[in-house]
Amino acid sequence: MTNPPQIILASGSTIRANILRGAGVPFEIVKPNVDEAAIKTEAASAGKTLEQMAMMLAEAKALDVAKTTHAIVIGADQILEFEGRAFDKPQNMDEARARLMEMAGAAHTLINAVAIARHGRIIWRNLERPELHLRDLTEAEIDAYLAAAGTEILTSVGAYQIESVGARLFDKIDGDYFSVLGLCLFPVLDCLRREGALVF
Secondary structure (H helix, E strand, C coil): CCCCCCCEECCCHHHHHHHHHHCCEEEEEEEHHHHHHHHHHHHHHHCHHHHHHHHHEEEEEEEHHHHHCCCCEEEEEEEEEECCEEEEECCCHHHCCHHHHHHCCCCEEEEEEEEEEEEEEEEEEEECCCEEEEECCCCHHHHHHHHHHHHHHHHCCCCCCCCCCHHHHEEEEEEHHHHHHHCCHHHHHHHHHHHHCCCC
């Protein structure tokens, strides 16, 4: 009986790693060495959509790690879209506060792209667009949230972590919960099973 192929997560994201661990997936972490800013600039200058930009980033991360291994490599990226604009992770708590104030009472989209590479080529792609509806928050509520959540929220494009206290900011979510967190778990598991990396 041959051994199942190794799985590598090409990401430094703690939450993506926790999603795979929670599902009992054996994997290693290898952080990719890609210039995300350059890829975004290239995509924008070529007139790519935000969905295409997110997938370009996910593919670049997976391929960067896949070029040195025979493992199955998972790359992912997430872009927040609000009123037609793309947002990166906030640089500081003031920016996080301003972002939540601007989006309060409205819906925004998290574009979640995942690409899986093997033997130096992309073998699978998936794109999800969950829509999140922030409550009509007051300034006092946002300040209380930021004080409770701390600077950890600066690792999220939306300045929230819905898996913890950030859940209290929302009225509802339309779409896949795991994609909100940054990794579409069920489609990824299906791909890993088809590639022989998981028995069930």
